[in-house]
Amino acid sequence: MKEEKRIEEDVKVPKIEEKVVKQTKVEEQKEVFVHLLMAKKLLSQGEYDGSLGENQKVLSLSGNNPPGDEALFNTGLIYSHYGNPKKDYKRSLEFFQKLLADYPQSPLIEQAKIWMGVLQVIEESKKVDIEIEQKKKELSR
Numbered sequence: 001m002k003e004e005k006r007i008e009e010d011v012k013v014p015k016i017e018e019k020v021v022k023q024t025k026v027e028e029q030k031e032v033f034v035h036l037l038m039a040k041k042l043l044s045q046g047e048y049d050g051s052l053g054e055n056q057k058v059l060s061l062s063g064n065n066p067p068g069d070e071a072l073f074n075t076g077l078i079y080s081h082y083g084n085p086k087k088d089y090k091r092s093l094e095f096f097q098k099l100l101a102d103y104p105q106s107p108l109i110e111q112a113k114i115w116m117g118v119l120q121v122i123e124e125s126k127k128v129d130i131e132i133e134q135k136k137k138e139l140s141r
Contacts, residue, residue, distance in 0.1 A: 032061045039074055048084045069103035072096075073112060080119060089119045 039054035051074070058071035072095050078084060079092035096112040096119075103109070 028061065032058055032067060035061065036067050036070060036074075039071070043074065043078060043081075046083055048078050048081065048086065052078055064102055066103070066106070069099055069106035069108055072099040072102070073106075073108045076112065076115060080115065089122055093119050093123075 035054045035057040039051045039058065042048075042051035042054060055071040055075045055078070059068050062068040062071070076092045076095035076099065079086075079088045079095065081087060093116055096116045099106060099112045100109060106112075
């Protein structure tokens with residue numbers, strides 16, 4: 001009789017622990033999505049640094065799981081955003097490339113590839129502009 005009760009108690013404890021683990025995971029997922037929503041809100045308000053910080057929190061909390069792919073995509077957008085005074089197309093490209101490498105099944109892959117193509121054209125145009133300016137200087141001497 002005592003043995004049966006002890007076995008029942010042993011069975012109950014793992015079930016309780018299992019519920020606690022599931023509840024903790026749900027709370028962590030909520031936290032990740034709160035940061036993701038905040039990142040989007042801050043971006044829409046032109047708060048680029050704040051949005052970067054929120055996306056970074058999403059990345060650190062999600063590991064290599066969604067919505068980490070969305071945070072990488074958003075970060076790429078922030079670094080290429082026309083209104084961002086700290087825009088950096090090379091950095092933007094790095095985040096889109098990381099998205100492709102880390103999340104090959106992400107639904108954001110095609111959009112990231114499009115952005116990468118556009119940003120590569122912009123970077124090449126910059127190089128051509130620099131070369132033209134150098135040639136102008138050489139000719140004016």
